Amino acid sequence: MKLSFKYFIILVSLVIAVAACKKKTQDNITTELPPFNPTPYVIETPSNLPKMEVPSYNPTTVEGVYLGRKLYYEKLMHPQGTSSCSSCHIQNEGFTTRGTNIISHVNLGYHSKFLWNGEIRGSLESAMMFEVEEFFKTDFTKLQTHSLYPLLFYKAFGTTKIDAQKCAFALAQFLRTMNSGNSKFDRFVRHETMLSPEETEGFSIFFTEKGDCFHCHSMSLTTDGDIHNIGLDSVFNGVNAGYYNVSHSAADYGKFRTPTLRNIGLKNTFMHDSRFQSLEEVIEHYNSGVKHSPSLDPIMTKPSKQFGLNLTQQDKQNLKAFLLTLTDSTFLNNSNLSDPN
Numbered sequence: 001m002k003l004s005f006k007y008f009i010i011l012v013s014l015v016i017a018v019a020a021c022k023k024k025t026q027d028n029i030t031t032e033l034p035p036f037n038p039t040p041y042v043i044e045t046p047s048n049l050p051k052m053e054v055p056s057y058n059p060t061t062v063e064g065v066y067l068g069r070k071l072y073y074e075k076l077m078h079p080q081g082t083s084s085c086s087s088c089h090i091q092n093e094g095f096t097t098r099g100t101n102i103i104s105h106v107n108l109g110y111h112s113k114f115l116w117n118g119e120i121r122g123s124l125e126s127a128m129m130f131e132v133e134e135f136f137k138t139d140f141t142k143l144q145t146h147s148l149y150p151l152l153f154y155k156a157f158g159t160t161k162i163d164a165q166k167c168a169f170a171l172a173q174f175l176r177t178m179n180s181g182n183s184k185f186d187r188f189v190r191h192e193t194m195l196s197p198e199e200t201e202g203f204s205i206f207f208t209e210k211g212d213c214f215h216c217h218s219m220s221l222t223t224d225g226d227i228h229n230i231g232l233d234s235v236f237n238g239v240n241a242g243y244y245n246v247s248h249s250a251a252d253y254g255k256f257r258t259p260t261l262r263n264i265g266l267k268n269t270f271m272h273d274s275r276f277q278s279l280e281e282v283i284e285h286y287n288s289g290v291k292h293s294p295s296l297d298p299i300m301t302k303p304s305k306q307f308g309l310n311l312t313q314q315d316k317q318n319l320k321a322f323l324l325t326l327t328d329s330t331f332l333n334n335s336n337l338s339d340p341n
């Protein structure tokens with residue numbers, strides 16, 4: 001009796017072992033998997049940018065960033081295979097497309113409000129979930145049956161199973177490395193270079209009450225990440241209603257998230273609806289075009305600004321010259337951010 005029980009156990013273990021082997025050989029990727037051991041990735045940000053917070057549930061790794069970069073340039077992310085993130089977010093145009101209102105991808109790891117009207121709130125991971133699921137409606141079977149991706153997901157996340165969350169996490173890791181901090185402005189702030197007299201004048205208009213830009217386009221990110229009504233309209237319809245379309249509170253009419261001004265010199269249309277075609281027009285808006293409404297940001301009409309900024313022609317030129325110092329060619333040509341294929 002005792003003996004046969006022992007044999008029974010051995011037999012059962014053998015059956016299990018054979019079954020396990022068979023399962024493994026069916027999926028030849030799993031038999032060849034290396035140990036899961038991702039390498040931590042240190043996000044290096046210049047000294048004049050704040051320290052970036054990374055959520056503990058999605059630590060940045062070399063493998064995760066690489067996978068995110070692959071996916072960013074991957075047309076299979078689109079159900080019809082026709083476009084990737086990089087089709088619209090083009091590196092040498094500042095990760096936007098000239099002539100559109102596509103938002104540039106720069107220093108997004110610092111944000112907690114996304115899209116022009118600030119609709120998506122929370123982590124970069126949640127913004128990426130939205131992009132992958134709602135915007136792209138990615139069909140994951142195409143990535144799952146691809147010769148390379150299951151292994152890349154395994155190396156980044158310890159599983160070959162591909163889903164929206166892992167795509168979003170990898171993209172978030174890559175986006176956290178898309179940081180600009182080496183424009184002429186940055187180098188000036190770090191005392192590594194001088195600005196021209198015009199640019200210096202523009203800098204002081206921007207960063208003092210004279211132009212009063214810095215309250216929203218704050219150092220060194222050039223954005224406070226928050227939403228404001230800057231007086232583009234006094235009556236609000238459709239998309240121009242801004243965060244009102246999300247909150248349905250009248251206090252939010254016309255509120256949009258302060259955009260970064262990094263690489264602004266590359267753009268040729270401005271604002272959420274691309275209503276301005278030049279930096280001169282933008283500056284003139286702030287100088288003399290602010291429209292009043294109950295939700296107008298109080299900063300726009302504080303005591304010295306009730307009748308506009310009263311900038312001279314020279315002031316406006318200087319302000320524009322300063323804005324052009326925000327172009328960061330190191331970032332625009334950073335080979336770690338380009339198509340890895």
Ligand code: HEC
Pocket residue numbers: 072077083084085086087088089101102103104108111113114115116117127128131132136171
């Ligand atoms: C067809 C063009 C197009 C493609 C392709 C595209 N985007 Fe965008 N993206 C936009 C537009 C337009 C906006 C601004 C939308 C808005 O605010 O209403 C935007 C905004 C964003 C934002 C918000 C940025 C911010 O600062 O708030 C993120 C993040 C983003 N896209 C990521 C991605 C990712 C990741 C992909 C690929 C999965 C992708 N996008 C593909 C056009 C595109």
Ligand code: HEC
Pocket residue numbers: 206211212213214215216217227228229230232256257258259260261264267269270271272273282283286297299300319
């Ligand atoms: C009260 C906050 C606030 C102040 C002050 C402010 N801005 Fe803005 N800025 C914004 C917001 C919000 C937007 C986006 C508005 C929209 O699209 O509806 C914006 C948009 C811009 C844009 C267009 C960016 C793009 O990508 O289209 C430029 C350029 C700009 N601001 C420059 C300036 C300058 C120069 C000053 C100072 C003269 C200034 N801003 C003052 C909040 C502000």
